[in-house]
Amino acid sequence: RLSNNHNSKDLNGTTGTAGAGDAANARGKIALITGITGQDGSYLAEFLLKKNYEVHGIIRRASTFNTTRIEHLYADPKAHKGGRMKLHYGDMTDSSSLVKIINMVKPTEIYNLAAQSHVKVSFDLSEYTAEVDAVGTLRILDAIRTCGMEKSVRFYQASTSELYGKVVETPQNEQTPFYPRSPYACAKMYGFWIVINYREAYDMYACNGILFNHESPRRGENFxxxxxxxxxxxxxxxxxxxxxxxxxxxxRDWGHASDYVEAMWMMLQRDVPADYVIATGETxxxxxxxxxxxxxxxxxxxxxxxxxxxxxxxxxxxxxxxxxxxxxxxxxxxxLLQGDASKAKRELNWTPKVxxxxxxxxxxxxxxxxxxxxxxx
Ligand code: NDP
Ligand code: GDR
CATH class of the missing domain: 3.90.25.10 (UDP-galactose 4-epimerase, domain 1)
Incomplete structure (x- = not known):
């Protein structure tokens, strides 16, 4: 195996290649969130700002404002602490934008939440869903490598209980075989495995969170x-x-998004990267x-x-x-989806509160x- 800097005890994520490490040392923890304008992105940004992170988000161009869910973070100076949240135009279908943003921001943690996330819509937009959810994940992993940051950055991938699809066993845990049932789930299956492949091939600190459905008042109106x-x-x-x-x-195994973003962060604070089911256990x-x-x-x-x-x-x-x-x-x-999150409880000390x-x-x-x-x- 290549040298393995994620075995380091330094949970600031500041070890690793020169450029990124230097930036992080001076600036503290720096998160880059793709999909910051979505349900989870907004809760995660809030959570990380409270933890004193510098938070960067990728937003895509739209003909109307698409930042409603994070507007309160700008409106409340205490929340974004004097400009500690910054937005950048980019798109998961545009590699050059991803390289430019990662190179400029020099994040210590990347949360890849951007996706065409609607299962039913994925049957109509099957190719686009694969572009964003599957190849988009590959693009951002490659962008990290292009910037020479594969040893310094910690990467979270928004994987999903949709991977389980057709019921093979209940409850579903990290060992349950996948049987995707939609273009969305098939695209996310590629995302899941490319993350594991890059972790093994390039010794990256990269984790899949296999999150079961989580909802909130900020949930998209068509779920x-x-x-x-x-x-x-x-x-x-x-x-x-x-x-x-x-x-x-x-x-469905429905939890609250505010609980689930905490689990995403917890996964990136360990010594060794791993994949975790996050669920309530109820259906x-x-x-x-x-x-x-x-x-x-x-x-x-x-x-x-x-x-x-x-x-x-x-x-x-x-x-x-x-x-x-x-x-x-x-x-x-x-x-039928019902998750068994006992590994997350055991190793991350995560349990749902809501x-x-x-x-x-x-x-x-x-x-x-x-x-x-x-x-x-
Ligand atoms: P949302 O649909 O609320 O948010 C998706 C985000 O991705 C939005 O910010 C959206 O931008 C952005 N996005 C979509 N396409 C692109 C693109 N081409 N380039 C850049 N950004 C893009 O999803 P959630 O917050 O609910 O979910 C977050 C992630 O977690 C997704 O990857 C989802 O698949 C996954 N997931 C969600 C679960 C859930 O129950 N919520 C469970 C398991 C996994 P815009 O605002 O402009 O549309
Ligand atoms: P899901 O969520 O497909 O589980 O994906 P959704 O809320 O869309 O559907 C849940 C279940 O409800 C049934 N359903 C309907 N669904 C919608 N959207 N609209 C309806 O009118 C309706 N009536 C019944 C569906 O058939 C389905 O069985 C969500 C997304 O957030 C994914 O991105 C994520 O990966 C998974 O959760 C885990």
Missing amino acids: VTRKITRSVAKILLNQMEYFELGNLDSK HSVREFVEAAFKHIGREITWRGKGVEEVGIERNTEIVRVRINPKYFRPTEVD SFLELVTDMMNADIELMKKNPIA
Whole structure:
């Protein structure tokens, strides 16, 4: 094996090749986050700023503002501590932008969170999803090598429970075989293995976090949990009569994003890099999530009918609140995810703090507030 600087006890990540080490020594810990404008990127930026990191984020050009989730970090001078957060234009499909940014920022830790992250959309944008999620991961790993920083930088890859796909065993742990069920999962499978390959080939400190679903009030509006909490908030405020969903029976292990970004950071603070499942260990169906969201506003949903004819009816009023629309079905579905995070508990001392019902409550309260302020949101 090549010399292995990640066995060093120096958790500042400041050892390694000259350029990067010098910059880090003078500046402290420096994180570069791809996907900083996304759900996880925003929580991670907040978390690292609190830990006194200098935080750099890659944002892509959009025709409207795409920085809503991190605006509060700019607005609060205490949070970004006098310009300790900086954004750079770049794209996972553009190698030269990645090389330029890494060379300029000289990060000590890179969190690769950028992705076309919607599973259903990946069936429509299959090639683009592979470009960003698979080849994009390769591009950033190569950019690190081009900058001569493979021995100094610590790399986190946003891997996913979607890798497990078709149920082989439950609960799923680091040894469970993968069986991806979407272009998204296949692209992430490439990302997973290229990270391991570069770790072994170039002795890089690189980790895969195999994160199960995690949600929050900042979750994208077209993921199922947020779609439900937004719709139920609108129903409470008489802004909507009913909403449509796809498969009610798929089961997910849902945690809170704020807990999960801490695990990402923990993975990069160890002596030796490894891959970890991050999950709550509990599983709930989409149907149960709907019921819990309605319960939060004091209503009860009962189900009637079968298949695409099934409806969710509000008890007492008999008003139909949920209908099935097959357009939300996926060509191949992932039926059941339930993670076993005992390795993360053992080696990182990580456990989730937010329960399923606390997650539903947090998301419901935030969406009720949002819809009160802005009924057309
Ligand atoms: P989001 O969809 O909320 O955020 C994705 C981020 O990637 C956004 O900042 C987006 O930018 C950016 N992005 C997309 N395409 C590109 C591109 N071509 N170049 C540069 N940036 C790009 O995802 P989450 O925050 O929920 O997830 C973070 C990561 O974790 C993703 O890789 C996801 O696949 C993975 N993951 C997520 C899980 C979850 O339950 N949330 C579970 C397991 C893994 P913009 O804001 O401009 O769209
Ligand atoms: P998922 O999340 O595919 O697990 O990927 P999503 O919330 O999109 O779907 C979860 C389950 O709900 C079912 N479903 C619906 N889904 C959506 N989006 N919209 C609907 O109307 C609807 N009705 C039912 C789905 O069929 C599915 O079974 C998320 C993403 O964050 C990935 O990036 C991440 O890797 C995985 O979680 C872990």
